[in-house]
Amino acid sequence: MTTTDRPTTAKRDTYTPETLLAVAVSVFNERGYDGTSMEHLSKAAGISKSSIYHHVAGKEELLRRAVSRALDGLFAALEEPRAQRGRAIERVEYVTRRTVEVLMAELPYVTLLLRVRGNTQTERWALERRREFDQRVADLLKAAAADGDLRADVDIRLATRLLFGMINSLVEWYRPHPDGGAEQEQLVDTVVRMAFDGLRTG
Amino acid sequence: MTTTDRPTTAKRDTYTPETLLAVAVSVFNERGYDGTSMEHLSKAAGISKSSIYHHVAGKEELLRRAVSRALDGLFAALEEPRAQRGRAIERVEYVTRRTVEVLMAELPYVTLLLRVRGNTQTERWALERRREFDQRVADLLKAAAADGDLRADVDIRLATRLLFGMINSLVEWYRPHPDGGAEQEQLVDTVVRMAFDGLRTG
DNA sequence: CCTTGTCCCGACCGATCGTTCGGTTACTCT
DNA sequence: AGAGTAACCGAACGATCGGTCGGGACAAGG
Numbered sequence: 001m002t003t004t005d006r007p008t009t010a011k012r013d014t015y016t017p018e019t020l021l022a023v024a025v026s027v028f029n030e031r032g033y034d035g036t037s038m039e040h041l042s043k044a045a046g047i048s049k050s051s052i053y054h055h056v057a058g059k060e061e062l063l064r065r066a067v068s069r070a071l072d073g074l075f076a077a078l079e080e081p082r083a084q085r086g087r088a089i090e091r092v093e094y095v096t097r098r099t100v101e102v103l104m105a106e107l108p109y110v111t112l113l114l115r116v117r118g119n120t121q122t123e124r125w126a127l128e129r130r131r132e133f134d135q136r137v138a139d140l141l142k143a144a145a146a147d148g149d150l151r152a153d154v155d156i157r158l159a160t161r162l163l164f165g166m167i168n169s170l171v172e173w174y175r176p177h178p179d180g181g182a183e184q185e186q187l188v189d190t191v192v193r194m195a196f197d198g199l200r201t202g
Numbered sequence: 203m204t205t206t207d208r209p210t211t212a213k214r215d216t217y218t219p220e221t222l223l224a225v226a227v228s229v230f231n232e233r234g235y236d237g238t239s240m241e242h243l244s245k246a247a248g249i250s251k252s253s254i255y256h257h258v259a260g261k262e263e264l265l266r267r268a269v270s271r272a273l274d275g276l277f278a279a280l281e282e283p284r285a286q287r288g289r290a291i292e293r294v295e296y297v298t299r300r301t302v303e304v305l306m307a308e309l310p311y312v313t314l315l316l317r318v319r320g321n322t323q324t325e326r327w328a329l330e331r332r333r334e335f336d337q338r339v340a341d342l343l344k345a346a347a348a349d350g351d352l353r354a355d356v357d358i359r360l361a362t363r364l365l366f367g368m369i370n371s372l373v374e375w376y377r378p379h380p381d382g383g384a385e386q387e388q389l390v391d392t393v394v395r396m397a398f399d400g401l402r403t404g
Numbered sequence: 405c406c407t408t409g410t411c412c413c414g415a416c417c418g419a420t421c422g423t424t425c426g427g428t429t430a431c432t433c434t
Numbered sequence: 435a436g437a438g439t440a441a442c443c444g445a446a447c448g449a450t451c452g453g454t455c456g457g458g459a460c461a462a463g464g
Contacts (some may be wrong), residue, residue, distance in 0.1 A: 014410085014411065014412095015411085018253065030319070031319060031321055032236055032319045034233065034234055034236035034237035035236040035271070035319060035321050035422070037450075037451065037452080038451080038452060038453080039450080039451085039452095047411090047412065047413090048412065048413050048414075049413095049452090050412080050413065050414080050453085050454075051412045051413070051414095051453085052451070053452095053454080054410080054411060054412070055411090058452070058453070059452065060454090078462085091351055117232070117233060117234045117237060117316075119233055119234070119237050134442095136383045137217050153395075154392055154395075154396060155392065157397065158389070158392055159396070161371065161374075161375050162368050162371065162393065162396055163371070164371065165367055165368045165369075165370070165371020165374065166368045166371070167365065167367075168367070168371065169363065169364065169367020170367070170369070172363075172367065173363050187360070190356055190357065190360055191364065193355075193356075194356060194361070197399070216421080216440080216441065216442095217441085233454095239420075239421065239422080240421080240422060242423095249441085249442065249443085250442065250443050250444075251422090251423090251444095252423085252424080252425085252442080252443065252444075252445090253441070253442045253443065255422095255423070255424080256440080256441060256442070257441090260422070260423070261422065261423090262422095285434085299426085
């Protein structure tokens with residue numbers, strides 16, 4: 001995660017692919033990916049348009065780096081021990097909680113991921129991986145339903161979609177608070193409670 | 203609503219602003235508004251690019267017509283008698299149901315509305331009217347909370363956002379079924395039940 | 405000193421953008 | 435038949451698109 005491989009943490013007065021990505025993703029989320037030109041990015045970054053190509057191959061690589069980061073965070077949640085072991089209902093609740101946490105921690109990147117349309121190859125790849133993640137969670141919900149831990153009067157596929165709809169909507173309004181660690185936890189609690197108090201048996 | 207003012211319903215073998223709008227909105231939703239060129243629209247409509255300008259003033263007018271139609275449908279739901287009279291909790295539940303119904307009935311137009319980013323004047327106007335609608339519903343929820351008909355342990359503003367997040371997510375996956383009138387009603391029921399069984403007192 | 409490599413720049417590329425224009429087809433009304 | 439007009443077209447407009455190119459400024463290492 002260091003910017004260079006020098007013995008001491010060097011000063012940062014120039015762009016790296018990562019720092020440039022942060023600026024680009026911010027603009028992408030404001031204007032939309034297709035609505036953002038390299039000229040917009042150069043203005044926001046404070047360097048010329050051609051200088052951007054010194055750090056990254058082009059516009060689409062910025063998108064690919066961004067959605068990759070989001071997807072890596074989401075899939076990592078599925079690999080955690082508490083998402084792998086235990087009763088299905090517990091695992092799905094844990095994954096729900098971690099998904100919300102990842103969404104808040106990597107907000108700009110997940111926001112961009114949730115808005116890709118599929119116009120380019122990179123976007124179609126992102127959509128495919130997103131569907132893969134959704135399917136993994138849907139399978140968890142299915143297992144919980146088989147255990148009898150979910151209400152029987154709701155369709156599992158529909159419930160999965162509504163659950164993700166609720167969670168993913170956070171990118172539309174959630175904005176991180178400087179010192180709001182406690183608030184974040186409370187927000188996660190509320191989301192999980194609101195989702196499962198309408199899902200859980202009894 | 204007739205295509206012309208002739209006594210009998212004339213044959214339709216040419217475009218009107220409305221029929222062209224239907225084609226355009228479909229492409230907008232596939233590629234995104236910014237990702238759609240007039241060339242894309244002309245291919246989808248089967249007429250030349252310049253011919254489009256015979257029917258509408260330009261690309262942005264198509265967007266304005268589309269989001270207007272969506273907003274008119276949503277606001278109309280707020281003006282219905284059952285949304286105006288009665289206990290607040292009943293009114294908010296009715297508005298929720300009607301919102302889902304309008305969303306399904308005007309799916310392409312509402313889909314487009316929910317994806318505008320605010321790059322142009324038309325998009326900013328759409329965002330403003332959307333916020334106005336959300337505020338009207340939030341006020342209803344607030345009134346229901348004051349009546350003691352909503353759980354006291356969830357923040358009203360947060361609950362409103364999660365409710366809309368769940369409802370609006372329908373545009374991401376719901377596709378109308380040819381003869382699925384009954385299925386539609388059942389879907390609306392499920393959405394409303396899942397939302398309020400996590401909200402209602404008791 | 406000179407080289408080397410990083411970081412950045414203005415100028416420019418072909419392609420595509422939304423839009424305009426002059427003109428042609430085809431149907432309607434008298 | 436002739437006039438009027440709605441619907442459409444190909445060609446072209448200036449602007450902007452993502453991306454390329456040759457070179458300058460500057461610091462590090464010899």
